Amino acid sequence: MDNKGYKSETRTIPLIPLRGLSIFPYMVLHFDVGRDKSINALEEAMVNDSLVFLSSQKEASVDIPGPNDFYHIGTICKIKQMLKLPGDTIRVLVEGINRGKIKDIIQEEPYFEVEIEEIVFEEEIKKDQKTEALMRMILESFEEYAGVGNKISTDVLLSVTEIKEPGRLADVIASYVYLSPENKQKILEALHPYERLEILEVILRQEIDILKLEEKISQRVKKQINKVQREYYLKEQLKAIQHELGEDEDILDEVEKYKDKINEIDMPEEVKEKALKEADRLMKVSASSAEAGVIRSYLDWIIELPWDNETEDTVDIKNSRKVLDEDHYGLTDVKERILEFLAIRELAGSLKGPILCLVGPPGVGKTSIARSIGTALNRKFVRMSLGGVRDEAEIRGHRRTYVGAIPGRIISSIKKVGSKNPVFLFDEIDKLSGDFRGDPASALLEVLDPEQNSTFTDHFLEVPFDLSKVMFITTANSTSTIPGPLLDRMEVIRISGYTEEEKLEIASRYLLPKQMKDHGLKEKNLQLSNNTIREIITKYTREAGVRNLEREIANVCRKTAKKIVEEKVSSVRINSTNLQKYLGIPRFSYDVINEEHQVGIARGLAWTTVGGDTLSIEVTPMKGTGKLQLTGKLGDVMKESAMAGISFIRSRVEEFKIEDNFYKDKDIHIHVPEGAIPKDGPSAGITMATAVISALSNIPVSRNVAMTGEITLRGRVLPVGGIKEKVLAAHRAGITKVLLPWDNKKDIEEIPDKVRRKIEFVFVKTMDEVLDHALVKEDGSN
Incomplete structure (x- = not known):
């Protein structure tokens, strides 16, 4: 026994390196021997005492190990059995005896022979x-x-x-x-x-x-496998049941197709989860039931919506300006607003879609400019008319509990256009109305709010859809019928009626070429001068827009085409002399200035839905008992303006050299011609007061003067609206001086330069200033 606690004995025996195996003392092991060196070592051991030293290789991949490729501590084993296998391989059964430690490698060829220190403990x-x-x-x-x-x-x-x-x-x-x-x-x-x-x-x-x-992982995997096996078993049973019921369509395959499509689309997780849940429900209902049809319809809508599809904006301001100018003449404010949006989009990279509301009379191009905006932005265009829409479900859709339920027209239009960022036009938003089926205007509140419409939820889909990238545009003839909260969400851009000059440009640039093309006419077939077009504008149309003008031009083209075909002529020239042959007797004639100054007749200016017009207000005082009579289908506001003017005159009778008791001794009749047309508003206040003062004082009103403005009891002149249209009407009638309220001075900028140069504008603050310019002085001046 040495100081290490074990006794040792030295042996010299053959060595076999083991690949991937280890053997301990008292252990019985069998392994296959195939390498030449190992077979030689085995044969040598069998010749002597059947003892062999087994040591593990450090790397099992080494095919021909050297002295440093195996461990130097291993096990001395006794060979128990050998069995020769096909292919020169020997299977050996050995038993471990004791540990051994290599002291020296005596030889390497033809087999390893080593000197071993055998280790035995006295345990x-x-x-x-x-x-x-x-x-x-x-x-x-x-x-x-x-x-x-x-x-x-x-x-x-x-x-x-x-x-x-x-x-x-x-x-x-x-x-x-x-x-x-x-x-x-x-x-x-x-x-x-x-x-x-x-x-x-x-x-x-x-x-x-x-x-x-x-074990824990195994149990979890086993549980999952059992669940999969259970689902598979149940699905197979379901298939068998469906087959017995005669349902030929394989529901399982259909559901898998739906799931694959849903997983392919980049949609919000909330939406994906809901859609997959509905797909699972489809397996649990009968294929021919009404419920299955509803679920299929729902999944089809979810899959076909453009969750991850949008067009790329063309951020090119110069090109966009060119597109807008090519499609429309004028409309500067609208074009500038669109170009501002594009400029911010280019600088900021992204911008929530603005909600524009184009307000103006019929026929001025509100709908068509919305379409041009889509072209300029390279976006798809969707139009939805709201005229007469009474049902809230038109906007938000029907709940799936109803038979025949479908999404609202907003989601339907988005699906149809296939893009999540189109230009979306709500046409005639002022024509919305509500009834027992709900209020569509209230349903639009969420749609037209940039802060809320990113999570717009249709009743049919029941999941949010992002509308924040949609550019919404609305049109209206008037803002008076649009609910306040809805109007507050929109940026109002007012489009006033076109001037005569603008109509002339639009007709010659756009309308005439378009109608000639539609009617198969070439440029040489029809000669229509600008003067003739101007005559069509003034004598055959009375509108703020150009819709009727286009109809009249189409009428001319039709008759021209007929003449070319019938009379075999190659060209038709239309001028002022033969225009009546094509369009008939002129339907309209605008007021013109009177031939001389007249007492009790003042020229007022009015705004109508088809542009501006002039009003000749007539006043006749008669003996009576102080009655005030108003005729001409006047509204309440206009009647009150007349009463305010009379009260102002009564307070200043001495200055105006009017009889003190005129309000007792005389009846005053105020009449506004064209009595069949309703008239209302305060802007005729100073005109009626001027006409009454002229009639009572017997001082004529200048024939060259027209005026507009609201009057107060103290004779102050207050601002009114529609200045541009009113001034254009005055210019058309040949008026050379226009009296306007002082606070309307800023509105002159809207009037074309050509008109401004021909009219003298006088801005008045009081009724005294009005009379100073309107009444003819004793020397005949005004």
């Missing part, structure tokens, strides 16, 4: 309480390992518990436990039994933890 002498305690721990751990792993039989456990030697116990247990080659070598190299037990205890605890984790 009975070394066994103590500490070792006994460790042995018990090892046995408990081995039992736990056997219980968790379920790979070791009860007989093995019983046989192991009977081993009393510490070193042998460690080796036997190590031979039954699944260990990595490194851990096996670590135990093999632990020469002292106590050290060997300690190493094995640590490794056993690690292996137990790993086995527990494996």
